[in-house]
Amino acid sequence: MKAALVWVVVVVVVVVVVVAAECGETSATPVLTRPGYHFSRRAGWMNDPVPYFEESTGTYHLFFLCNPTNSTIAPWAPGGHQGYCHATSTNLVTWRHQPLAINNSAGTGQIVNPRALNFTSSTAIVHDRLPFDARAVAVQSGGSLAFTNNSDLLHWSAASQKPVFSHPPNVTLIGDVALTACPGQRSSSCVRLLAGSSTGDGFENGTAAVVAFESTDWLHWNFTSTLFTWPRSLTPRAECVDYFSLDGYKVLLSSIPSTGRTHWAIGHEDASGRFVASTHGVLDSGGAYAAKTLVDDTGRRVALHWVRDGLSVALEKEAGFAGYQSLPRELHIITSPLTLLAKPVPEMATLRHHALSLPNIHLRDSTYDFTLPTSDGGQFNLVVDLRFTALSSNKSSIGIRVLTSQNRTELTTIQVTQASQVVSCMDTPLVPDTDRPGGDITHIPLSGQEATAGHCRQLCCQNTDCVGFVFDTRDSFCWLKAQIMPPVPLKGVTSGILSAANTSIVLNATRSSTLPGAATPVYTCNVQSLPNVEAHSSSSGDCMSTSAAGDMPGNDYRHFRGVLNSTNECYEACCGDSKCAGFTFVPSSTVSDGDCLLGLPCCWLKTACQEASGDHSFTSVNVTQQSRQAHVSLNIFVDQSVVEVFANGGVAALTAAVHPQNSLPDNIELWSEGAEAIVSTTAYTMAMDNDDASC
Known part of the structure; x- marks a missing residue:
């Protein structure tokens, strides 16, 4: 059996460093800029999204928890108020605010009694099996219901009766619910409600779990089971539950406060309706949280996250807004290894304008700088293909730097580091x-x-x-x-x-800032054996090589006598043959033997290489074919104060709030340290289609 000795452990590091200003760079007044093509409010707090698609109008709806007073105080904080704001879109890219959908301001500024059977800040919207002749129903704070009869989902009314829930044993309900059909052959009117919960030791010390209730009248809900308990390390509770079928599997999403991330599990339901997980992971390794999904008329599953801004309460108050929504992401399942894939919806490409294509940039302990032709204040998209091999057994790295200040006191780094392993x-x-x-x-x-x-x-x-x-x-x-x-x-x-x-990826992000009171989060995610679903084709010129004067005797499998007239032609022959590990070329042979004749150029292709020595009229070259190179594809979205990175077609993702203070937004740098790399990139400037897009 063939085993490939390759450099395979890849680390993608996103480092955002904002250090003390110097050499004329000043940041006395903090620069707090809303992103351009990430959705955010004009003013006030926003967080957990509840996306929904209305088929009758072809409209995407985004409901999200907000402070309806337009204050930046979080709804659950002292002095906070709670409501569900509403925005709509026809394309998932440009959004327009709508009137406040649901106002729960009265008495919702504090966390509920952890022992009370209650829900905190929960909304889930469903469009089938509905009561009250409703178009859609929302389960909201306290377990109460709101409904609408309008296809535009603009006007909501409270149900006249509050639902009654049977108390599950040893469970504190947190809320953030999902609504599904009941499992098995039960009544067609049966609805199952899944709620995030904390089991065992209570609200702050329990274990994250998801519990299930069922009802046939939307008023009386019976506890049926604990659908799933997350590993004990995930504490103390599960929030923002979502549960759906995808590509032949069941998928459960839960956001866990102790990790600050949305976790996914892929598996199936057993005969009793309980969820059995085959594997689990993290949907985004950075500052994106509280993911919820919708299904549109094409059948695709689309997720949105709340992006935390990482600012102190004082800085959020100064900025006048708090929180963003992530880019919409299509979800898919790949089976080897079993993994949930999340990639930006293709509609994001409609925002691309000017393009700069830079193919096959060769880096070897070097840098390559370029400037975007035009940019709208640090809004661009980089599609990057990285293929590389280490030059030594020591760690090596390649990467991209963006949003860099003139004297490099501030920069955002996306870095790939590799180490050796046999796969x-x-x-x-x-x-x-x-x-x-x-x-x-x-x-x-x-x-x-x-x-x-x-x-x-x-x-x-x-x-x-x-x-x-x-x-x-x-x-x-x-x-x-x-x-x-x-x-x-x-x-x-x-x-x-x-x-x-041969690609295992670790995403790690660190952000530091001199902004007073700004958070300095460290994001880490270890994900093994991730495939690259965006691998590119091989062609001559895609190889990497190191050359030396001298001969490399032995390991020959093919030779060219008087046919290839230069080192470059011999290189092309080797690079175009997947068996070739290197070659030796002599422009004018000084001897005649079975392989070469006196005075003729000769090229020997080799299955293996050794150290070159002897006659310096020979040139010997080690060649790394594409099939033996580590390979990472990155899709990077930079939007003023937010950076989203998708690796290898969406098998891993990271979101970070960056808040640059003195950067040159159009400057981009590629670099290689201790590695030889071929980098191909296309840079697009991004622009919204109308001024209301991120209002």
Whole structure:
């Protein structure tokens, strides 16, 4: 079995450093800027989103917890007030504020009694199995109901009766509920309500869990079970519950205060309706929290988060606003390894304007600076493809710096660091419904128990020339690939790239600030063996190389005599052959032997390399093929005071509030330290379509 010795542990570090100003840079007055294309309020506090799609009008609705007095005081803080504000969109990108939907101001400025059967600041909206001839129903604070009969969801009324809930044993209800159909063959009018909770030791010391109630009349709710208990390390409670089917699995979302993140679990329901998790992880490794989802008329599942601004109460009051909403993210499941993928909705591309494309930038202990052609105050999108190999056994790094001040006293860094590890070829992820046409070595018919994508992967691992494979379930053919070709969606086809198993990602973000009272969060997430679902094709020029004067005798598998006339031509021949690990070239041979003739240029391709020595008329080159390079794809959104990073097609994400004070918003720097890298990037400036987009 083939095992690839590669540099595979990748660390993506987002570091935002704002240090003391110097050399004429001043920041006496804090710069507190609202983001441009991230949705935020004109004034006042906002946090937990409740997104909803109304099919009859094709409208996306965003309800979110807010302080209806337009104060920046949090609704649960002393002096706070609570309501649900409302915004609408036709495209998930540009949003318009609507009148206040629900006002719960009376008596909601404090946390409820932890022993009382009550809900804190909860709203979930559903559009089927409804009472009161309603268009939609919201379960809100105290467990009370509000409903609307209008398709625009603008006018809400309180139900005349407050629901009654049976008390679950040893459970404190926190709220932030989800509403689903009852499991199994129960009454068509049965509705299940899932509530975040704290079990065991109470509100502050318990274990995060999700409990289930059922009702057929929306008024009398019976406790049925604890749907799921999160690992004991996740304390003290679960908030912002969401529960849905996706790509053949059940997915549970819960936000956990002790981690400050939204956690996901993928699994199935057992016969009793309880959730059984197969795996779990974190939806965003940074400052995004309280994720909730909607399903639109295309059937896609879209999530939004509350982005915490990281500012003190005093700074939020000075700014006049507090909190943002994340970019909308499509959710999907990949199966090898089983992971929840979140990537920006494609509608975000409609905000792109000027583009600057920089392909195949070679970095080797060097930097590359460029300036955006135009930018609207630090609003841009970078699509970056990083392929790299370490130059030594010591740690090496490559990355991108943005929002950098003139004297580099302030910068935002997105960094990739790698270390060595051996990864088994058979750990290569299987990517469903994805073809990679072209670049074939051969195709093999499979039958019986061997007609599987896993066996096709095994055949690729046994072939020294194979760097990828495609298994077509329609005719049971296994296609082995000599080149990594671009992915093409195709039902019934499973593909894999051997290098895709060789990327494990850790996202870590640190932010420090000299703003008085600003938070300095440290974000850390360890995620193993994440595939790169955006792997790119191989071509000549995609290889990396190190050269030395002298010969590298031995390990030859092919030679060219009098055909290739330069080191570059010999390099092209090696880089275009996945078997080639290096070559030796001589422009004019001083001897005649079986491989070369006196006076002719000669090129020897090699399966392995050793240290060059001897005759300095020879040039010997070690070549790293793309299939042996570490590979990371980054999609970076910079929006004045917010940065969102999506790695490897959305298998990992990080959001951070940055609040730059003295930055040059259009300057971008690529760098490499202790590594050789090929970086391809396209930079887009971003702009909203109307002034009301982020009001």
